[in-house]
Amino acid sequence: MKIYGDRNSGNCLKVKWVCDYLALPYTWIDIDIMKGESRTADFLALNPWGQVPMVVLDDGRALAQSGAIIRYLARDSDLIPRDAFAAGKMDEWLFWEQYSHEPYVAVCRYQLVYLGKDVSELDPDKVRRGYLALDRMERRLRGAQFHVEGFSLADVALLAYTRLAHQGGFDLGRYPAVRRWISDAEKCLDLPPAS
Template identity: 60%
Template structure:
């Protein structure tokens, strides 16, 4: 399998971390979004959306979108709960991550860290919604453990990627102690630094 990804992207890293956790063999192909490497004709032939991550599976079929890739890679593993309700809760968190977390936390991080914008220049709604997402996560983790039960799942992998680097977008994770403790649990479970 080949994974096309940019190491600065949480969406790409979550695919890498899942593959590593599952012991899957892959070749990582660094694809720099800041250098427009996802806009070349060769890459667009692989993924017409021009986004990373993208994978070429062992049988040659391409697959894009980080959470779709996660679901495919983890099929049949303990990263997907066997219980139908818990599996649905995992998916609930994963859908929420792409709609209500990543568009705010990751975008603020990108603008501050990679575009060099001062935090004070960020759109106030972006900051407000990013803090709202972190608060929702804090509330969801108030009982300890992981997002779905007492073991790491794809929901945790999907959400930890940008949450652990939220400070790079000006978010103060000290305001969210349950989130901070959860990040450490997920990093330990996945063996990521």
Template identity: 70%
Template sequence: MKIFGDTNSGNCLKVKWVCDRLRLPYRWIDIDTMKGETRTPEFLKLNGAGQVPTIELDDGRTLAQSNAIIRYLARGSELIPADAYAAAKMDEWLFWEQYSHEPYIAVCRFQMVYLKKGISDLDPEKVKRGHAALARMEQHLAASRFLVGNTLSLADVSLLAYTRVAHEGGFDLAGYPSVRRWIGEAEGMLGLSPAR
């Protein structure tokens, strides 16, 4: 399997982390999104939307969208709860991550790290909604070890990707102790060095 990804992207790292956790063999093909490498004719043949991550399976089929990819790769593993309701709760977090978390936390980070904007230049609504996402996670994680019960699932992998680097987007995690505890535990279980 080939993973076409940019290591600066949390969405791409999710795929790598799942493969590494489950010991799935892959070849990483580095794609620099800032240099327009997702817009080349060759890449657009793999993914007409021109986005990473994209995987190419051994039989030549391709799959895009980070949460769809990790859902496919982790089928039958401990990263997806066996209980149908718990699996649906995991999916609930996966959908929430792409709609209510990533558009704010990741976008603010992108603007600060890659576009070199200052905190005062960020859209106040994005900042407000990013804090709302972190507050929701804090409330949930104050009562639960992981996002779905007491075991690591794809929900944790997905939300860890940008939450662990939220500070790079101007989000101070000091006020979110349960989120910080969860980040450390999830990073440890995935064998990741702590985010700086």
């Protein structure tokens, strides 16, 4: 399997982490989105969205979108709860991450890290909504070690950008439960603490 991705992208790291956790063999192919490498004719032939991550399976089939990829890779593993309702709650968090967390926390990080903007240039509404997402996680994690029963894909997906939220200008100092969860999730994935 080949993973086409950017090692600075949380969405791409989700795929890498799932492969590493499950000991799935892969070849990583660096794609520099800032140089337009995801917009070449060859790339677009495999992935018409022109986005990373993308995996190309050994049989040549391509799959894009981080949530779809990690859901596919983790099928029949302990990263997806066996109980149908718990699996549904995991999916609930996966969808929430893409629609209510990533568009704010990750986008602010993108603007600071990739585009070199100053914190003062961030859209105040994106910052406000990023904090609302972190507030929601804090409330959930005050009473639970992980987002659903046991470590799951929900935690992998949410960890990717939450552990780097400070790079998007967010102050994690006010979120003790989130910080504890970050540490626990990093240990599950055998990751060094985020810098």
